Amino acid sequence: MSPNPSAPVLTIDGPSGSGKGTVSRLVAEQLGWRLLDSGALYRAVGYAAGAAGLDLSDAEAVTRCALATKIRFHAAADGGDTRVLVNGHDATDELRTETGAAAASAIASIPSVRQALVELQLGFRKQPGLVADGRDMGTVIFPDASFKVFLTASAAERAKRRYKQLKEKGLTVTLGGLQREIEARDSRDASRTVAPLKPAADAVLVDTTGMPIAEVVAKVLAVVQR
Numbered sequence: 007m008s009p010n011p012s013a014p015v016l017t018i019d020g021p022s023g024s025g026k027g028t029v030s031r032l033v034a035e036q037l038g039w040r041l042l043d044s045g046a047l048y049r050a051v052g053y054a055a056g057a058a059g060l061d062l063s064d065a066e067a068v069t070r071c072a073l074a075t076k077i078r079f080h081a082a083a084d085g086g087d088t089r090v091l092v093n094g095h096d097a098t099d100e101l102r103t104e105t106g107a108a109a110a111s112a113i114a115s116i117p118s119v120r121q122a123l124v125e126l127q128l129g130f131r132k133q134p135g136l137v138a139d140g141r142d143m144g145t146v147i148f149p150d151a152s153f154k155v156f157l158t159a160s161a162a163e164r165a166k167r168r169y170k171q172l173k174e175k176g177l178t179v180t181l182g183g184l185q186r187e188i189e190a191r192d193s194r195d196a197s198r199t200v201a202p203l204k205p206a207a208d209a210v211l212v213d214t215t216g217m218p219i220a221e222v223v224a225k226v227l228a229v230v231q232r
């Protein structure tokens with residue numbers, strides 16, 4: 007099936023740990039729509055560039071790498087996290103680390119790398135609809151989306167959520183270290199010149215601090231169903 011520019015799109019943007027991934031997955035399930043985890047694309051390119059020994063600030067080399075990297079999503083056989091295959095290698099676990107996130111954020115500030123990933127992202131737009139999770143879904147990739155949400159939460163709560171999530175995955179992290187990493191990443195994502203992290207003018211803002219996931223999902227579904 008080819009992309010369908012008339013398929014409805016719900017964009018869910020926001021900073022790290024605001025709940026985009028979790029909420030996008032649940033909302034896509036409820037609506038029966040497809041899902042685009044755009045962060046996983048940037049993580050995959052950062053990973054491929056690192057594996058190839060590239061300097062992550064070398065715009066030309068990383069852009070060539072972004073164009074050449076084969077990224078595939080596969081539903082996990084046990085119903086767990088979707089697996090991400092990078093050039094045929096299941097890199098899901100490496101991609102979810104904070105090192106993977108920092109590499110993604112670094113290469114994501116290169117305009118030609120972002121450009122290299124545009125077509126791929128547009129290709130996810132198919133009937134019956136798409137939930138697109140990221141930083142610039144509502145501002146740059148799908149500016150004509152019918153439904154746009156921007157999730158936020160206090161920096162302290164986002165760091166606590168990420169801490170719990172990574173601990174549960176068995177990773178060694180400290181709360182203070184994570185909070186610093188998340189703040190550095192948010193500040194880089196929000197201050198870059200191309201496609202910075204910011205709400206689209208027509209996005210509905212939802213502050214999820216202290217809000218249970220089910221309530222966030224209900225609020226987002228209400229945006230689509232109103």
Ligand SMILES: Nc1ncnc2c1ncn2[C@@H]1O[C@H](COP(=O)(O)OP(=O)(O)O)[C@@H](O)[C@H]1O
Nearest residue numbers: 022023024025026027028167171214217218219
């Ligand atoms: N509203 C919420 N309240 C409590 N925990 C949440 C909430 N939203 C998400 N989480 C948890 O926080 C962690 C990070 O959420 P995630 O969806 O990966 O965020 P993002 O994609 O924005 O980085 C996950 O472990 C998730 O279960």
Ligand SMILES: Nc1ccn([C@H]2C[C@H](O)[C@@H](COP(=O)(O)OP(=O)(O)O)O2)c(=O)n1
Nearest residue numbers: 022023044045046048110111114140141142
């Ligand atoms: N649409 C996107 C998605 C992610 N990025 C970059 C910036 C982010 O710090 C990294 C990782 O994004 P990801 O959504 O996977 O990270 P979080 O789950 O929010 O911590 O990729 C981006 O620049 N544009």
